[in-house]
Amino acid sequence: MNYNQILKDGENFLKKNKIKNPYLDVELILSKVVKRKREEIILNTNNKLKNKDIIKFQHYLLRRSQKEPMAYILGYKYFWKHKFLTNKFVLIPRPDTELIIEETLKYLPNNKSKKILDVGTGSGCIVVSLIKERPKCTATAIDISIKAINVAKTNAKLHQLENKINFINIDIDKYKSYNYDLIISNPPYINSIELNRLDDDIKFHEPKLALSGGYDGFRDLKKVIKKSKKLLKINGKLILEIGYKQKNQCAKILYENKFYINQISKDLSGKERCIVSTKLQ
Numbered sequence: 611m612n613y614n615q616i617l618k619d620g621e622n623f624l625k626k627n628k629i630k631n632p633y634l635d636v637e638l639i640l641s642k643v644v645k646r647k648r649e650e651i652i653l654n655t656n657n658k659l660k661n662k663d664i665i666k667f668q669h670y671l672l673r674r675s676q677k678e679p680m681a682y683i684l685g686y687k688y689f690w691k692h693k694f695l696t697n698k699f700v701l702i703p704r705p706d707t708e709l710i711i712e713e714t715l716k717y718l719p720n721n722k723s724k725k726i727l728d729v730g731t732g733s734g735c736i737v738v739s740l741i742k743e744r745p746k747c748t749a750t751a752i753d754i755s756i757k758a759i760n761v762a763k764t765n766a767k768l769h770q771l772e773n774k775i776n777f778i779n780i781d782i783d784k785y786k787s788y789n790y791d792l793i794i795s796n797p798p799y800i801n802s803i804e805l806n807r808l809d810d811d812i813k814f815h816e817p818k819l820a821l822s823g824g825y826d827g828f829r830d831l832k833k834v835i836k837k838s839k840k841l842l843k844i845n846g847k848l849i850l851e852i853g854y855k856q857k858n859q860c861a862k863i864l865y866e867n868k869f870y871i872n873q874i875s876k877d878l879s880g881k882e883r884c885i886v887s888t889k890l891q
């Protein structure tokens with residue numbers, strides 16, 4: 611069987627299983643299997659596949675047909691300017707989350723050494739991207755999931771930051787280290803109704819621990835805000851990613867905890883997604 615035939619058969623199989631963008635997915639899968647760039651595959655469609663590669667291709671295709679996200683099948687996802695290893699223990703880094711990087715950089719001057727905490731680090735995509743941009747800063751990244759912490763550590767190593775970021779497997783509720791200049795968090799914030807309405811790719815494959823924010827979606831946002839009040843220095847910044855309908859309630863919780871709201875920013879689709887706030891007292 612040659613590349614052309616396997617791509618066509620694969621595309622038809624994914625189409626039957628109602629997978630969006632089937633051709634792109636089969637090209638990426640074939641590229642992984644034969645360890646060649648997509649461009650090389652397109653230019654060499656008459657190349658023949660070895661039997662062992664056909665079996666590997668079918669294995670990945672079956673996983674994709676069961677709605678497993680491409681980032682888990684390929685084992686990586688690009689975020690900000692870098693490549694991050696991803697597996698089923700971590701949320702797949704989202705383009706929307708790049709907004710938190712853009713906003714945070716505005717509060718981290720290039721020449722200053724600030725002390726940063728990333729709450730719910732997952733793959734480590736936020737903290738690694740920030741420290742790559744601001745190498746004078748030091749960071750701690752925590753996650754309740756040990757498996758996520760292991761992925762984040764691997765990503766820090768991949769980007770030569772293993773000595774610059776301290777990774778800790780702990781629940782934010784139990785964390786007791788103070789005097790941070792800046793806390794960032796993209797906590798789980800999906801409520802139980804929306805959780806059931808998510809696409810199958812997300813609902814059945816990404817970790818619930820990374821998605822579910824309790825029945826109203828605010829369980830972890832509240833925890834992070836309350837705890838940040840204790841962990842931040844006075845005038846320290848708390849920068850949060852929120853769900854697109856959570857702005858008002860989140861602002862209320864911030865005010866109740868004596869935070870001043872500096873800015874609320876919109877993502878690429880115009881939804882309010884990122885709140886920058888300052889601890890006042």
Ligand SMILES: C[S@@+](CC[C@H](N)C(=O)[O-])C[C@H]1O[C@@H](n2cnc3c(N)ncnc32)[C@H](O)[C@@H]1O
Nearest residue numbers: 730731732753754755781782796797798819820
């Ligand atoms: C929405 S994911 C964000 C992952 C990553 N920061 C990103 O933006 O792609 C939330 C992360 O918070 C972690 N988490 C959930 N509850 C937590 C808690 N109580 N304390 C610390 N981490 C928690 C989850 O394991 C998950 O990795």
